[in-house]
Amino acid sequence: MTDLAVQFTGVTKQYKHFTLQNVNLELATGSIMGFVGANGAGKSTTIRILMGLIHQDSGAVKVLGHDMPADQAAAKRDIGFVSEDMRLYGPATVAWHMEFIRSIYPQWDKLYAEDLLRRFDIKKEQKVKGLSHGQRVKAALLLALARRPRLLVLDEPTTGLDPVARREVLAELTAVLADENRTILFSSHNTLDVEQISDQITFIDRGSIIDSANKEIFLDGWRRLRLMLPPNTPLPQLPGVVEVGGSNRLPVLTISHFDPAMVAACQQAGASVQAVDPMTLEEIFVVNVQNRREKAIA
């Protein structure tokens, strides 16, 4: 049996203009999940339910073995949460915040906190209102990391960071996973970050989970096939074709569940396969969302 840090079973939440539908999620302890979706897809709603900040209408949520929202106080002792709209106190210094968190969480790691100050290039004597956006994000992350929580939940941790700060944050997140008892769930629309550091990728669109899979398996499933057809030859019929582009003689197929046997099937149908290209998460994301929107309109 695998040990799950997060488990959603049939979770639903209805709003007037948005519904989170039947969300099922499993995140194994010791891994990083990247949560990907367009703006308004339901990422933040899902994360808030996970944190017990809003309550689901139906379905079960288990976090670190605790039922949410019923058992949220116990769960939160071991969860570090950083979101975009999280406010630190402007007039107070970073040091004040560190002391405040330390007084609440006995597992606060002082040495690690000092180390992070240095690596994130933050002066603890500085008042929060004098910090740049990037420094604020890093300060909030520091406050969560130095508690050494078993689960880190990060809503858009790299949004608005400059390339150097982004790199520092990503390095710190992967370093957390050196300890295999710790787990991270983070949402992002920076697909490069997700592609780089996640073990598992979960795609959400319009309140539904479209896909949740091991990253390597997920990326392996998507391929772009460039074909060359003899004149007046119909396009070979393949399963899992999400998009057909290119021209009549030189079609380009985007496939969501690629299997090497498809190449042979194309050749048998008279087509010659010019290339089988892997796709980046960004390309997959765009094709996936556009395709679903077109279907919804049709």
Place this chain on the structure above:
Amino acid sequence: MNSSIVISQSDGRPMYLQIMEQIKQKVAVGEWAPGEEIPSIRMMSVALRVSVITVKRAYLELEREGVIFTQHGKGSIVAKDPGLGPRLYDQEFEEHMEQVVRIGSLLGLSEQQIAFRLTETAIRLNEAQQNDAVSSDEDLAKETL
């Protein structure tokens, strides 16, 4: 330490392939000696800032190819005989073959035609070599005359 491996985001190939290739190069040039212990999957993942699952896949494939060897609970070592020389040639050969087939089909050649052209080339090269040998024999014969 081992972050001498560089992952490029503009390299079109998947990250696990980039990791595999660079580990193979380290082994091929002897930077990582046969039998030497290599960083654990988690250590490597931290050093490269990539997910554990990506490094795990690279290690699994390297193990399948016989380059490294993983002992349960003991970490991974470079195989005693990674035999990378012939294998790298084999890989290069495979890549060239794929290129030949791709360009052949661009020219509209059938599989049989491509195979035939390949055989023809092999025969031609062979004959050229033999002719060289024969002509040098003849040269030799002339000289002795």
